[in-house]
Amino acid sequence: xxxxxxxxxxxxxxxxxxxxxxxxxxxxxxxxxxxxxxxxxxxxxxxxxxxxxxxxxxxxxxxxxxxxxxxxxxxxxxxxxxxxxxxxxxxxxxxxxxxxxxxxxxxxxxxxxx
Amino acid sequence: xxxxxxxxxxxxxxxxxxxxxxxxxxxxxxxxxxxxxxxxxxxxxxxxxxxxxxxxxxxxxxxxxxxxxxxxxxxxxxxxxxxxxxxxxxxxxxxxxxxxxxxxxxxxxxx
Numbered sequence: 098x099x100x101x102x103x104x105x106x107x108x109x110x111x112x113x114x115x116x117x118x119x120x121x122x123x124x125x126x127x128x129x130x131x132x133x134x135x136x137x138x139x140x141x142x143x144x145x146x147x148x149x150x151x152x153x154x155x156x157x158x159x160x161x162x163x164x165x166x167x168x169x170x171x172x173x174x175x176x177x178x179x180x181x182x183x184x185x186x187x188x189x190x191x192x193x194x195x196x197x198x199x200x201x202x203x204x205x206x207x208x209x210x211x
Numbered sequence: 212x213x214x215x216x217x218x219x220x221x222x223x224x225x226x227x228x229x230x231x232x233x234x235x236x237x238x239x240x241x242x243x244x245x246x247x248x249x250x251x252x253x254x255x256x257x258x259x260x261x262x263x264x265x266x267x268x269x270x271x272x273x274x275x276x277x278x279x280x281x282x283x284x285x286x287x288x289x290x291x292x293x294x295x296x297x298x299x300x301x302x303x304x305x306x307x308x309x310x311x312x313x314x315x316x317x318x319x320x321x322x
Contacts, residue, residue, distance in 0.1 A: 101254075140255070140298065140312040153309065188254050197310060198245040198300060202254025 101203035103189050109209045115177040118206045121170055122191030130200060131164055131174050132188040140188075146172065147194060179210045214303050215313040222319050229286045231316045233299030236280050242302035242310075244275055244282045249296045249315070258297075259284070286318075294320045 102121040110116055122129050131143040144154040149166045157164070161180070166172040176183055186207050190200040216234040223229045238244070243262055247255035259266060261273040261282070272285040286293055299313040 139314045142310070142312075155309075190254070198243045198260055198302075199257050200255075202256065205252075205254055 101189055101191055101201055103187075103203035103206050105206060106204060107207045107209075109211065110179055111211050112180055113178045114210075115175065116179045116183075116208060116210075118174040118187050118189075118208070120172045120174070120189030120203060122172070122189070123201055124170070125193070126191035126201070127169070127194040128192045128197050128200075129166060129172050130188075130190040130192075130197075131172070132190065132202075133185045134188060134205070135185045143174070145197075176208075179208075181210045184208055184210050214306075214311050215299055215301060217297075217299060217313045217316045219314070220317040220319065222321065223289055224321050225290055226288050229289050229293075229318060229320075230283050231286075231297050231318065232281055232283045233301075233313050234281045235299065235301045235303075235313075237304045238279060239302035239304055239308040240279075242308065244273070244279070245300040246271070246273065246282075246284045247298045247300060247312070249298065255298060255312075289318075289320045291320050291322060294318060 104119045127148050129146040134140045143156045144164045145152050146166045164174045186205045188205045190202040192200045243260040245260040246258045248258050249255040259271050259273045261275050263275050266273045274283040296315040298315045302308040303311050
């Protein structure tokens with residue numbers, strides 16, 4: 098298995114632009130997580146899906162952030178409009194249902210908003 | 212109140228045993244305590260999990276006291292390649308058993 102796949106690996110954009118991050122979980126994993134990592138705030142859970150349904154989105158910062166999981170093999174995290182304070186590394190992780198403590202992380206997307 | 216508490220950083224030398232403790236006063240009673248390792252420019256990677264007492268695998272040991280208010284990750288005879296950030300992951304009761312990562316401990320192994 099290729100593991101969790103994220104794209105793009107790096108994204109540089111200007112303030113106000115829309116940004117879409119993509120994730121392909123490990124095949125057979127029914128739980129999917131989006132995290133944001135910064136030096137100041139560490140690793141923060143943004144949203145958690147199970148069987149393509151959002152279960153916990155309490156970590157989504159504000160309405161500018163949205164996430165979708167149209168099917169079991171694909172998820173997106175969108176920021177519109179982006180702001181400089183959104184600059185961070187965004188990780189996607191997946192796990193088997195019932196084993197959410199054992200998550201497999203992708204390589205992350207480093208987002209820079211100028 | 213902090214959800215979990217870990218030392219910010221630790222230094223060690225090759226060949227030494229390293230113990231990293233995470234304090235978590237209010238965790239779910241039926242969930243595992245899990246530890247992850249993260250290298251620069253990579254996502255965190257699962258190392259070990261336990262529920263109580265002691266668990267050992269090929270990489271590390273995990274010690275959990277009976278009250279489960281803390282856990283200690285033990286790395287035997289570290290090498291330079293163990294230099295990384297180590298996170299505990301627990302389910303926090305007051306947040307509806309939500310899984311929360313600790314702030315992480317930067318381990319620097321020197322030769």
